[in-house]
Amino acid sequence: MILFAADTPSWMIVPVALPLIAGLFCFLLSRRTFVIALLAVLANLFVVCLLVRQLLLFGPMRCQIGGWQPPLGISLRTDGPALLMLLMTAVTGLAVTLYARGYFSYRISDPLRAGRHRQQQRYFWPLWLLLLAGLNGLFLASDIFNLYVTLEIIGISAASLAALSGKPASQRASFRYLLVSLLGSITYLLGIVFVYRSCGVLDLDLLRDLAGNGSAMRAALALLSVGLLLKTALVPLHFWLPPAHANALAPVSVILSALVVKGSFYLLFRFWFEVFAPIVTTAALNFMGTLGAIAILWGAMQAIRQHRLKLMVAYSTVSQLGYLFVAFPLSRVVEGTHIWSIVIFMALTHACAKSAMFMAAGSVYLHLGHDRIKDLDGVRSSLPVTVFAYGIAGVSLMGLPPSGAFIAKWMLLSASFASAQWWWALVIMTGSLLAMVYVFRVMSRFFVNSEGSSGKQTVALSPLLEWPALILALIALFLGLLAPWPLRILSQGSIGLVQILSGGMV
Amino acid sequence: MITTLLYSLTGLILFGMGFFTLIVHSHPLRKILAVNVMATGVFLILIATAYIPLGQGEVDPVPHAMVLTGIVVSVSVTALALILACRVQETSNVDLLRERKRSQGTKESRR
Numbered sequence: 001m002i003l004f005a006a007d008t009p010s011w012m013i014v015p016v017a018l019p020l021i022a023g024l025f026c027f028l029l030s031r032r033t034f035v036i037a038l039l040a041v042l043a044n045l046f047v048v049c050l051l052v053r054q055l056l057l058f059g060p061m062r063c064q065i066g067g068w069q070p071p072l073g074i075s076l077r078t079d080g081p082a083l084l085m086l087l088m089t090a091v092t093g094l095a096v097t098l099y100a101r102g103y104f105s106y107r108i109s110d111p112l113r114a115g116r117h118r119q120q121q122r123y124f125w126p127l128w129l130l131l132l133a134g135l136n137g138l139f140l141a142s143d144i145f146n147l148y149v150t151l152e153i154i155g156i157s158a159a160s161l162a163a164l165s166g167k168p169a170s171q172r173a174s175f176r177y178l179l180v181s182l183l184g185s186i187t188y189l190l191g192i193v194f195v196y197r198s199c200g201v202l203d204l205d206l207l208r209d210l211a212g213n214g215s216a217m218r219a220a221l222a223l224l225s226v227g228l229l230l231k232t233a234l235v236p237l238h239f240w241l242p243p244a245h246a247n248a249l250a251p252v253s254v255i256l257s258a259l260v261v262k263g264s265f266y267l268l269f270r271f272w273f274e275v276f277a278p279i280v281t282t283a284a285l286n287f288m289g290t291l292g293a294i295a296i297l298w299g300a301m302q303a304i305r306q307h308r309l310k311l312m313v314a315y316s317t318v319s320q321l322g323y324l325f326v327a328f329p330l331s332r333v334v335e336g337t338h339i340w341s342i343v344i345f346m347a348l349t350h351a352c353a354k355s356a357m358f359m360a361a362g363s364v365y366l367h368l369g370h371d372r373i374k375d376l377d378g379v380r381s382s383l384p385v386t387v388f389a390y391g392i393a394g395v396s397l398m399g400l401p402p403s404g405a406f407i408a409k410w411m412l413l414s415a416s417f418a419s420a421q422w423w424w425a426l427v428i429m430t431g432s433l434l435a436m437v438y439v440f441r442v443m444s445r446f447f448v449n450s451e452g453s454s455g456k457q458t459v460a461l462s463p464l465l466e467w468p469a470l471i472l473a474l475i476a477l478f479l480g481l482l483a484p485w486p487l488r489i490l491s492q493g494s495i496g497l498v499q500i501l502s503g504g505m506v
Numbered sequence: 507m508i509t510t511l512l513y514s515l516t517g518l519i520l521f522g523m524g525f526f527t528l529i530v531h532s533h534p535l536r537k538i539l540a541v542n543v544m545a546t547g548v549f550l551i552l553i554a555t556a557y558i559p560l561g562q563g564e565v566d567p568v569p570h571a572m573v574l575t576g577i578v579v580s581v582s583v584t585a586l587a588l589i590l591a592c593r594v595q596e597t598s599n600v601d602l603l604r605e606r607k608r609s610q611g612t613k614e615s616r617r
Contacts, residue, residue: 145572152579156586163590168597175590179537182583183528186544189576190521193551196569 007054009063012076014047015086015136023129033125034101040129041097044136045090052083055492062142075203076140080490084344085139085266088351091475092258093132095468099359100124100251102464106366120164120249127164131157131255138263142204144192144224147267148185151231155181158260161252162244170247177244180230180237184264188227194220208275221276228271231264234288234325235295238318242302245314250362253310257317258355262347265324269343273331285329292325293427300434304441309361309371312438313354316397319431320350323408326424330412333419341490342408345479348486349404352476353396359469360390363461376445385466387446392473394439399432404479513554520547534591538584545580549573 003010022040026033054061060079068074104121108114134153141147159181163174192202198216199207233241241261245253272280272288299319306312323346331339363386364379365371380387396403409428416424479486524544528537556569 145575149575149579152583156583159590160586163593168594171590171593171597175534175587175594178583178587178590179528179541182541182587183525183544185579186521186541186548189545190548190551192572193548193555196552196572197555202568 007058009054009061009076009078011047011050011054012061012063012078012140013065015044015051015090016076016133016140018043018047019129019133019136023126023133026129027126030122033122034097037097037125037129038101041090041094041132044132045094048083048086048090051078052087052489054078055080055083055489059492074146075142077142077205078140080492081266081270081340081344082139084348084486084489085262086136088262088348089132089135089139089259092254092351092355092472095355095359095472096128096251096254096258098464099254099362099468100128102462102468103249103251103362103366106462106465116166120166123164124161124249124251127157127161128251128255131161131260135259135263138267143202144195144204144207145202148189148192151185151188151264151267154260154263155185155231158256162248162256164252165247165249167247169243173240173243173247176240180240184227184230186227187223187230191220191223191227194223204270204275212279217276217279221271221279224271225268228264228268232261232268233318233321234291235298235318235322236291238295238299238321241318242311242314245317246308246310250358250365253314253362254355254358257314257358258351261317261321262351265321265347269324272328273339282329282332285331288325289329289424292322292328293424295319295322295325296427296431297322297434300431300438303438304434307373309364309373309376309442310358312373312442313357313361316357316435316438317350317354319435320346320354320397323405323412323428323431326428327408327412329421330415330419330424333415334411338411341487342411344486344490345404345408345483349396349408349476349479352472352479353393353403353405356389356393356469356473356476357397359465359472360386360393363465363469366465367461373442373445376442377448380446381449383461383466385470386461387443389466389469389473390446391439391443392470392477394435394443396473396476396479398435398439402480403477404483405476407480407483509559510554510557513557514551517547517550517554520544520550523547534594538587538591541587542580542584545576549576552576 019040022036026036029036055078060077062075062077065074065076104117104124107117108121110117131154134150134157137150138147138154141150155178159174159178162177163171194216195207196202198212198214198220199210201207201210230237245257248256272285296319299315299317299322303312303315303319306315324343327339327342327346330342334342361371363383364376367379367383367386368376396405399405399409409432412428413425416422416428521544524540524542524547527540528544531537531540552569552573556566558565
């Protein structure tokens with residue numbers, strides 16, 4: 001039997017194993033780490049595309065590692081949502097890898113601090129590849145205990161990445177981040193204990209059939225959700241996010257904000273709408289929606305009040321995460337897999353647009369040496385590509401057409417009007433308006449040309465620092481036009497999902 | 507049945523105590539220890555789940571595997587948290603910084 005043919009599920013191992021091995025090699029070899037990382041990320045993208053092709057041809061697949069069956073062995077599975085998240089991670093990951101190369105070579109070229117930046121670069125590549133392996137594992141795993149392990153891998157590598165810049169503020173933020181992520185995983189583990197005690201299985205597909213209406217399962221779902229919400233930073237639990245994301249190095253902020261919070265959200269969504277769908281009540285959905293609405297407004301208000309560009313972008317992440325949760329109470333109205341398409345469109349657009357925005361903020365920081373919003377004069381004339389990328393990413397965050405966020409918001413609005421829950425529509429529109437305020441507040445500073453600034457000599461940034469941001473921003477903008485394609489992948493999602501969703505509505 | 511319940515309740519109490527300490531106390535070392543106590547509580551409940559009285563069938567191996575994995579994770583995360591806490595103490599300890607400045611000052615004055 002051929003292990004790696006066009007129709008065998010063994011390819012699923014590659015996105016998990018390859019970055020892990022490449023990360024180990026990056027750690028052992030101190031030279032050519034960028035080449036190894038780039039090759040690993042490119043190969044990852046290639047294999048993910050192959051998996052998408054497999055899904056379109058053969059439908060959802062399952063891979064039992066070592067031939068062991070579900071109750072004992074580790075198994076991976078692909079379906080529509082998982083593959084779209086994998087694709088998002090692979091594309092954003094490629095852009096981040098290129099950007100990080102440009103970022104570190106720019107900083108190493110400064111002779112004063114070259115040694116320190118060289119060391120930062122040395123630790124960045126292994127940690128980033130480890131994080132990539134963890135994220136891919138999270139999207140593919142089909143067992144709640146393996147999900148716990150991948151969550152821990154993500155937490156450890158993300159906290160170490162956040163501490164990489166070495167500044168006291170970033171170390172404090174990263175210590176807090178590590179503790180919060182630990183608290184989240186321990187709570188999640190306690191949830192697993194409850195699940196195992198009442199069902200005796202850990203596999204997601206087996207759980208879906210067994211999840212009864214007992215109070216133990218409700219307690220389990222509550223514990224799992226609290227653990228994941230801590231990691232996703234929904235509003236009352238968001239306190240750790242802005243300092244950790246804003247004080248990290250620019251490529252690290254991109255990774256943390258675009259990918260890491262999406263991982264735990266994806267898992268939360270899977271639990272609520274797939275595995276534990278029969279025991280989710282309308283009251284609980286409304287509670288999550290309310291928290292999401294508070295997140296949209298509170299995050300946007302805080303973003304408007306910030307004086308530093310990176311903090312502003314970090315608070316914008318808090319606000320944008322709220323939209324993902326507003327979809328919860330509207331899930332009973334939209335039919336079939338539409339709830340998945342809303343959430344996936346929102347997540348994909350946010351991942352691309354927010355990485356573009358953090359990359360632009362990082363380039364501006366490198367160019368000026370600071371990111372105080374009131375002193376951003378004249379950046380437009382020196383960094384036109386970066387400012388263009390920032391503007392386009394801003395358009396996607398506001399949710400103007402043809403961005404993917406526009407489609408998601410449109411579906412949310414129509415669902416809320418159809419079910420006469422107009423207050424969600426009000427929150428969504430206010431959130432978009434506030435997003436416009438914080439995006440334009442910075443944009444207007446970019447275009448100011450103060451008198452003294454024109455004579456200042458600055459080093460030109462390498463194309464690696466400017467173009468990945470622009471390309472990601474353009475992807476986010478045109479995601480709305482490419483909509484049928486992701487929808488086709490989504491509709492290949494597991495058949496059980498559709499059944500459970502329609503069963504949940506009765 | 508009583509034994510399982512007793513161990514599980516102890517585990518839950520440990521979890522609660524750890525959580526309380528994590529929220530109330532601000533010292534980094536106490537926070538790290540509190541997280542460890544919480545993890546131990548969860549492991550205790552897991553072990554209690556696997557307990558079956560002697561001669562009444564075989565012990566369930568899955569929780570043991572889970573606890574082993576959990577202990578490995580908890581040890582490595584504790585190491586990472588400790589080193590981060592040390593760094594935070596070093597960089598943000600005002601007394602230490604002042605002392606360093608003073609010693610640097612004396613070095614410069616010697617020159």
